[in-house]
Amino acid sequence: MSQRKEVYLVIGGSGFVGRHIVEHLLARGDIVCVFDIVQRHHDVDFYSGDITDESQLLDVLGKTGTTCIIHTASPPHGAKDPSIYYKVNVDGCKAVIAAAQAAGVTKLVYTSSAGVVFDGGDVINLDERAPFPEKPFDAYNDSKAQGEKLILEANGKGGLLTVALRPAGIFGEGDRQMMVGLYQAYQRGQTHFQVGDNNNLFDYTYVGNLAKAHLIAADKLSSPSLPTSSQETLTTDSLKAE
Ligand code: NAD
Numbered sequence: 001m002s003q004r005k006e007v008y009l010v011i012g013g014s015g016f017v018g019r020h021i022v023e024h025l026l027a028r029g030d031i032v033c034v035f036d037i038v039q040r041h042h043d044v045d046f047y048s049g050d051i052t053d054e055s056q057l058l059d060v061l062g063k064t065g066t067t068c069i070i071h072t073a074s075p076p077h078g079a080k081d082p083s084i085y086y087k088v089n090v091d092g093c094k095a096v097i098a099a100a101q102a103a104g105v106t107k108l109v110y111t112s113s114a115g116v117v118f119d120g121g122d123v124i125n126l127d128e129r130a131p132f133p134e135k136p137f138d139a140y141n142d143s144k145a146q147g148e149k150l151i152l153e154a155n156g157k158g159g160l161l162t163v164a165l166r167p168a169g170i171f172g173e174g175d176r177q178m179m180v181g182l183y184q185a186y187q188r189g190q191t192h193f194q195v196g197d198n199n200n201l202f203d204y205t206y207v208g209n210l211a212k213a214h215l216i217a218a219d220k221l222s223s224p225s226l227p228t229s230s231q232e233t234l235t236t237d238s239l240k241a242e
Pocket of ligand 1 (some may be wrong): 001011012013014015016017018035036037038042049050051052071072073074076088092111112114144152165166168169170176178
């Protein structure tokens with residue numbers, strides 16, 4: 001029996017992570033479209049739109065016949081007005097879920113953040129079972145946590161399977177945040193300071209591996225062995241990229 005060919009819509013596909021996901025999908029011969037408020041790349045079908053507008057999403061999902069959404073969009077960390085985070089990451093996720101269910105999309109992969117469990121203190125050996133902190137670290141991380149919760153709660157509802165990934169720091173080709181920040185610190189002469197006792201650790205992930213993890217997560221969503229009940233997530237073991 002021939003299987004239906006997946007059609008991917010990468011929301012935020014003009015961004016750093018989204019762009020790598022698009023390239024990985026193209027490299028394996030998949031059908032890919034991008035939905036974003038800005039257009040930075042021109043080698044795939046591009047749809048200009050804002051995820052907070054459900055009707056724009058519905059229109060694009062219908063036009064493209066999308067079967068799998070990979071949702072990477074978010075305002076970058078450090079915005080002056082925190083309300084933008086709640087608008088895009090919380091209201092935006094609600095609109096993405098509603099549009100996906102209405103359009104018959106079967107899979108939704110969400111780029112969350114390791115910051116959803118960060119409260120400013122040490123984070124040691126936490127896994128997916130850890131609760132969100134009672135006092136969120138900041139509006140960005142709080143909005144990412146709320147968005148992630150909505151996405152996972154939508155799992156198995158309205159014909160939609162969902163999963164969320166939580167990267168920490170991301171590095172690699174096309175980064176416009178981390179290296180810029182490091183370079184600005186260098187320009188300010190802030191090269192001689194130490195945080196704590198110099199033994200602090202932080203997770204960094206290569207963007208290419210993260211892109212692969214998104215593809216593996218999407219593929220795993222159609223695996224018959226996958227749990228479909230709400231709140232169950234893929235473990236990091238099942239997502240190991242080669
Ligand atoms: P990015 O800023 O490079 O890309 C985000 C994209 O989303 C941009 O192209 C932007 O135009 C688009 N976008 C923003 N608001 C939108 C809206 N309302 N409608 C449609 N598109 C919109 O960011 P990135 O570094 O690629 O991050 C991707 C995801 O990974 C984000 O969800 C972010 O929270 C998460 N994340 C990033 C890092 C990191 O270190 N970069 C770490 C952890 C998690």
